[in-house]
Amino acid sequence: MLDGGCLCGAITYQISGAPIVVAHCYCRDCQRASGAARTTGAMFRADDVAIKGTMAEYKAAAESGSTVSHLFCATCGSKLFGKNTDMPGVMTVAVGTLNDPNAVTPQVAVFTRSRPHWEPADARVESFEAQPAWKPEDGV
Numbered sequence: 001m002l003d004g005g006c007l008c009g010a011i012t013y014q015i016s017g018a019p020i021v022v023a024h025c026y027c028r029d030c031q032r033a034s035g036a037a038r039t040t041g042a043m044f045r046a047d048d049v050a051i052k053g054t055m056a057e058y059k060a061a062a063e064s065g066s067t068v069s070h071l072f073c074a075t076c077g078s079k080l081f082g083k084n085t086d087m088p089g090v091m092t093v094a095v096g097t098l099n100d101p102n103a104v105t106p107q108v109a110v111f112t113r114s115r116p117h118w119e120p121a122d123a124r125v126e127s128f129e130a131q132p133a134w135k136p137e138d139g140v
């Protein structure tokens, strides 16, 4: 069982299943939304994630043409979750919001074409210049 929450504590969550994939994302949208060079997200079956608290949502168009929802705490601004209309039934959890970020291990990096020169690459994971053609049911 994994758990976590936002900076102010208004949003908390518990996750019952194992992650489908854990990925670093260097896309410009993640950089702007987080203020950091990359985000690291763990994808789970949405049914496995139980959330307490009311979140704000911001929707943005992805490069693929799908719509990405950024779900965040309206009080403290922590971004906790992401959803993509291309991948119904799953959601991404920002692993920095886990109570124990060491509980997961990144496996891939995507959109490395926009990794800033000052951000070291993670040589331990498979890297993709953009979004690989991959669906959750394919596994890693």
Ligand SMILES: [Zn+2]
Residues within 6 Å of the ligand: 006, 007, 008, 009, 010, 011, 073, 074, 075, 076, 077, 078
């Ligand atoms: Zn909060």
Ligand SMILES: [Zn+2]
Residues within 6 Å of the ligand: 025, 026, 027, 028, 029, 030, 031, 039, 111
């Ligand atoms: Zn991204």
